[in-house]
Amino acid sequence: MKLSSTEENYIKAIYHLSNAGEKAVSTNTIADELNTAAASVSDMIKKLANKKLVNYKKYHGVNIDDNGKKVALSIIRKHRLWEVFLVDTLNFNWDEVHEVAEQLEHIDSPLLTARLDQFLDYPKIDPHGDPIPDEEGNINVGPQFSLLELGLQEEAIITAVENSESLFLQHLDNLGLRLGVRFKIIERAEFDGSIMIQLEEDKKIFLSKEVAKNLLVRNL
Amino acid sequence: MKLSSTEENYIKAIYHLSNAGEKAVSTNTIADELNTAAASVSDMIKKLANKKLVNYKKYHGVNIDDNGKKVALSIIRKHRLWEVFLVDTLNFNWDEVHEVAEQLEHIDSPLLTARLDQFLDYPKIDPHGDPIPDEEGNINVGPQFSLLELGLQEEAIITAVENSESLFLQHLDNLGLRLGVRFKIIERAEFDGSIMIQLEEDKKIFLSKEVAKNLLVRNL
DNA sequence: AAATATTTTTAGACAAGTCTAAATTTATTT
DNA sequence: AAATAAATTTAGACTTGTCTAAAAATATTT
Numbered sequence: 001m002k003l004s005s006t007e008e009n010y011i012k013a014i015y016h017l018s019n020a021g022e023k024a025v026s027t028n029t030i031a032d033e034l035n036t037a038a039a040s041v042s043d044m045i046k047k048l049a050n051k052k053l054v055n056y057k058k059y060h061g062v063n064i065d066d067n068g069k070k071v072a073l074s075i076i077r078k079h080r081l082w083e084v085f086l087v088d089t090l091n092f093n094w095d096e097v098h099e100v101a102e103q104l105e106h107i108d109s110p111l112l113t114a115r116l117d118q119f120l121d122y123p124k125i126d127p128h129g130d131p132i133p134d135e136e137g138n139i140n141v142g143p144q145f146s147l148l149e150l151g152l153q154e155e156a157i158i159t160a161v162e163n164s165e166s167l168f169l170q171h172l173d174n175l176g177l178r179l180g181v182r183f184k185i186i187e188r189a190e191f192d193g194s195i196m197i198q199l200e201e202d203k204k205i206f207l208s209k210e211v212a213k214n215l216l217v218r219n220l
Numbered sequence: 221m222k223l224s225s226t227e228e229n230y231i232k233a234i235y236h237l238s239n240a241g242e243k244a245v246s247t248n249t250i251a252d253e254l255n256t257a258a259a260s261v262s263d264m265i266k267k268l269a270n271k272k273l274v275n276y277k278k279y280h281g282v283n284i285d286d287n288g289k290k291v292a293l294s295i296i297r298k299h300r301l302w303e304v305f306l307v308d309t310l311n312f313n314w315d316e317v318h319e320v321a322e323q324l325e326h327i328d329s330p331l332l333t334a335r336l337d338q339f340l341d342y343p344k345i346d347p348h349g350d351p352i353p354d355e356e357g358n359i360n361v362g363p364q365f366s367l368l369e370l371g372l373q374e375e376a377i378i379t380a381v382e383n384s385e386s387l388f389l390q391h392l393d394n395l396g397l398r399l400g401v402r403f404k405i406i407e408r409a410e411f412d413g414s415i416m417i418q419l420e421e422d423k424k425i426f427l428s429k430e431v432a433k434n435l436l437v438r439n440l
Numbered sequence: 441a442a443a444t445a446t447t448t449t450t451a452g453a454c455a456a457g458t459c460t461a462a463a464t465t466t467a468t469t470t
Numbered sequence: 471a472a473a474t475a476a477a478t479t480t481a482g483a484c485t486t487g488t489c490t491a492a493a494a495a496t497a498t499t500t
Contacts, residue, residue, distance in 0.1 A: 004456080004457090006456080006457065026477080026478090027477075027478055027479085028476095028477065028478080036457090036458075036459090037458075037459055037460075038477075038478065038479085039458085039459070039460080039461095039478085039479075039480080039481095040457070040458055040459070041478090042478065042479055042480080043456095043457075043458085043479095043480095044457080046479095047456090047457095058465085058478080058479075059464090059465055059466065059477080059478055059479075060466090060478095086332070086335075089339060090332070090335040090336065090338075090339055091335065092331070092335065096331065099329070100327070100329045100331075100332050103327050103328065103329070104327060107320070107323050107324060108323065109319070109320045109323070111312070111316065111320075112306070112310070112320050115306075115310040115311065115312065116310065118310075119309060119310055224486080224487090226486080226487065246447080246448085247447075247448055247449085248446095248447065248448080256487090256488075256489090257488075257489055257490075258447075258448065258449085259448085259449075259450080259451095259488085259489070259490080259491095260487070260488055260489070261448090262448065262449055262450080263449095263486095263487075263488085264487080267486090267487095278448080278449075278495085279447080279448055279449075279494090279495055279496065280448095280496095281448095441500100442499100442500090443498100443499080443500080444497100444498080444499070444500090445496100445497080445498070445499085446495100446496080446497070446498085447494100447495080447496070447497085448493100448494080448495070448496085449492105449493080449494070449495085450491105450492085450493070450494085451490105451491090451492080451493090452489100452490090452491090452492100453488100453489080453490085453491105454487105454488080454489075454490105455486100455487090455488085455489105456485100456486085456487095456488105457484105457485090457486090458483100458484080458485080458486105459482100459483080459484075459485105460481105460482095460483085460484105461480105461481090461482090461483105462479105462480085462481075462482100463478100463479080463480070463481090464477100464478080464479070464480085465476100465477080465478070465479085466475100466476080466477070466478085467474100467475080467476070467477085468473100468474080468475070468476085469472100469473080469474070469475085470471100470472090470473080470474090
């Protein structure tokens with residue numbers, strides 16, 4: 001089914017707001033997310049329901065349908081692949097990519113998506129640390145959790161930060177820590193919860209409990 | 221000025237049909253090119269004229285304005301850069317790129333265009349042999365001329381054919397020659413004007429004077 | 441140069457997506 | 471459980487881009 005960019009954006013918003021389809025989403029929530037009037041959302045929801053992409057009971061919000069979920073995951077896949085491309089290949093900073101990816105995600109060409117995926121060597125995680133669904137919509141990475149909960153010797157990748165104060169981000173930068181950095185915990189001090197990690201190039205870094213708490217990771 | 225994809229497509233069509241702004245274009249010609257009704261074209265022309273992109277005298281066609289020319293060249297630049305990307309980087313075939321590039325050309329991000337250009341190493345010619353305008357809209361490639369006039373060892377690219385009989389085109393296809401093929405002349409027989417060329421993959425091809433005469437090329 | 445043919449424009453309508461204002465339904469208070 | 475508040479839907483309108491049919495202007499024929 002061929003959808004307009006607008007329809008795709010609604011589907012994507014509903015998917016995200018419903019926490020991947022786990023709960024219903026209210027009209028106002030969507031209106032808020034997309035900066036539109038609630039009336040516009042009502043209209044669009046009716047259209048999406050007619051196309052069997054969402055399930056709609058008047059006055060009781062929408063639930064995303066399996067079809068809708070598939071559409072959403074395909075858009076998310078494209079969005080995140082393009083983000084990887086922009087950062088890894090075109091040297092964008094990871095805060096410059098979102099707006100452009102919002103446009104690129106609507107390009108309709110399965111061949112382009114497949115070739116881009118191949119060119120990027122089938123990345124599983126985007127520059128923000130979010131997982132990239134495969135062609136079937138499957139997400140092949142575990143959930144995010146705080147570095148504090150990571151076990152000794154388990155390999156992991158930094159996927160996000162809980163705290164985005166510039167002081168904290170600067171501190172990470174000084175330590176050489178960024179999204180996408182791979183490491184494992186090699187030591188843990190019971191005393192103050194501080195942690196020693198080892199990066200890929202055998203570089204060892206000491207992290208305070210405070211820093212560890214604000215680093216979100218994923219198992220490799 | 222921010223334009224819709226539709227407006228951009230009209231501008232592009234007018235630019236091409238006017239031969240880069242050299243002559244006026246009639247309503248029907250545009251309608252034909254874009255597969256729309258003449259009435260729709262009339263409406264759009266009025267809009268583009270209001271935006272000072274074209275010059276319009278009722279019943280006498282449109283002339284593209286300098287502003288419009290700039291817009292057209294920017295779209296053409298993006299289109300051709302993306303074609304280079306698709307062919308060189310993502311290994312698309314020559315004939316698979318147009319449709320996708322038609323979508324990608326409307327992506328609005330000067331940074332993306334600049335970085336793409338850089339990544340592709342500032343190509344001057346697209347896979348079809350058409351020139352890629354630079355950021356200012358200048359076309360920095362030499363003129364087309366017959367292969368007969370090309371010097372020995374000079375690298376060139378096939379950019380057009382003078383003769384479009386299917387017999388000739390078929391012959392070219394058999395030889396593996398198409399628009400965009402890069403080569404140089406390695407030998408020239410004084411006797412009958414026949415020419416030996418060498419393609420990028422060191423493949424050597426023998427061309428009769430008759431064939432050479434009908435092949436238009438550009439220096440690389 | 442009058443008649444005819446062609447091209448172009450205008451008029452009016454439609455679909456998509458948006459809005460505001462009013463009506464309706466659901467939720468919350470008292 | 472009645473009254474009030476909040477959320478949602480409907481109604482009607484606007485914009486963009488499209489169309490068909492009719493009117494107007496230009497071109498071509500005879």
